[in-house]
Amino acid sequence: MKKIGILAFGDKYGGGVYQYTQSIIDALKEDKTNKYIIFCSSNDDRFDSYGLEVRKIDKPRSSLFVKIVRAFQLFLFIQRPWFFTKEELDKFSDIDIFLSPAISPYPHFYMNKIFVFTLHDMQERYYPKFFSKYERLIRWLNNRALARSAAKIICESNFVKNDIVKFLRINEDKISVIQSPPPENFLNYKFEAEQFKKIKKKYGLPEKFIFYPAQCWFHKNHIKLVEAFKIVSEKYDDVYLILTGSQQNNYNNLIARIDELGLQTKIKHLGYIDYEDLPYLYKMSQFLVMPTLFESVSIPIYEAFTLEVAVCSSNVTALPEQVGNAGLIFDPNSINDIAEKMMAYLSNEELRKIKARLGFERVRGFNHEEYKKKLIGVLQSV
Structure with missing residues (x-):
């Protein structure tokens, strides 16, 4: 031994x-x-x-x-x-x-x-x-x-x-x-109905939001995401963008860009949140967006798949290999393409359900x- x-x-x-x-x-x-x-x-x-x-x-x-x-x-x-x-x-x-x-x-x-x-x-x-x-x-x-x-x-x-x-x-x-x-607690996760209300109140979550959990590193591409969300918010006024993750080296640039675009009331950055709360934010979201410029494998994508949440991801490095046909993919350098794919999900609930199910099937034996x-x-x- x-x-x-x-x-x-x-x-x-x-x-x-x-x-x-x-x-x-x-x-x-x-x-x-x-x-x-x-x-x-x-x-x-x-x-x-x-x-x-x-x-x-x-x-x-x-x-x-x-x-x-x-x-x-x-x-x-x-x-x-x-x-x-x-x-x-x-x-x-x-x-x-x-x-x-x-x-x-x-x-x-x-x-x-x-x-x-x-x-x-x-x-x-x-x-x-x-x-x-x-x-x-x-x-x-x-x-x-x-x-x-x-x-x-x-x-x-x-x-x-x-x-x-x-x-x-x-x-x-x-x-x-x-x-x-994903860590073991995400597999076969058991949600509690009352906890949804508590989490929503704890973080002041809106009814409809897109979710992006990522540290504020440059390659996480937050700036392009909020610029694309500006286009989305002009058509879908009731949808918000929720960001989580620690305030790394691109955080100040991100906040400045949100202010420039006049999106202070439409985007919330929650910072680092309690890990046990994370599944509820995934589940309450419309879908996960992953606009990263570089990733070996994205753990949030697998977390979303495991919880049957639809995924909208960039098409770079290993992500197409990871996502397959279980999500919508976009060019992370194109604001219009990011916005178009997000709006495709927002306009079609059935599409979100289909992709969420495909994602779950992709990780079911994983x-x-x-x-x-x-x-x-x-x-x-x-």
Whole structure:
């Protein structure tokens, strides 16, 4: 029996990796062929009831000197645990294989341990303008060092697999494409009638709204969405746009554009909302809109499919592969195309029902048991 260390250091405000990590642990928690140890920060209690060993540790802050040395370690493939405290070494040393859902070298790369990691996307190769020079350097160092040092690489689409082969020159046999289902609580979700009223009051939700849950990163394309919604709102005055997600680097630009378009009363940005409330917002919405410019796989699309909510999505990267015929797709750079597809849904309730059903059929057999088998297969191959 191997000891598998699952690294769950992701921040809930940091995007989809947080949910992705939870899906992995949901899938593996019942496996008895390995012993799983979860590593997370000291203030994270979400895995305390999972029946797995949880080791809590807060990553020490690194000085500038340490950051520079570790950057050179990545560049030169020097896998040594320099600067690790005794507590870190004690907590990590007995692990046979690390499973890292995030693109991070800590602690597995530096400790020269066997590891499997997920490379979610190589967006910086397509949209360098969305990243500072420092961010592009860090992504290059991490992707290069981890891809070459890992025993196996997991990604969620053939699009990303092709990028890994193309940009990092990794043999495709080292890469496994495994799509992640939504976290377990979304599958077979049981809604409570009274809760709809409470959630609606809690967030001041209107009767009819389009829903977009996403962090305010540049590539999430909020600006084009609100410009398209301006066209929609001129024809459908009773429809609103509800946005959720943490206020990242494009938030101020988004609010300014909403003000310029005079949509302050038609668009609400709720910020980060309680995760247990999220299914109700999906279900109360007319449909999910996903105007992103870049995505390996969109977790909100799978969440919407699981809850039988219609999806309206951009046609970029791996999204057509993910959506298939179960949604309407558009060019995310065309305001008119985004607006046209949204209005196609608003004008045709039957179309929304048909697409919602197709989406549900698409994920009906997409469960954690099957996901577990694929993950264990990768770990056994190591």
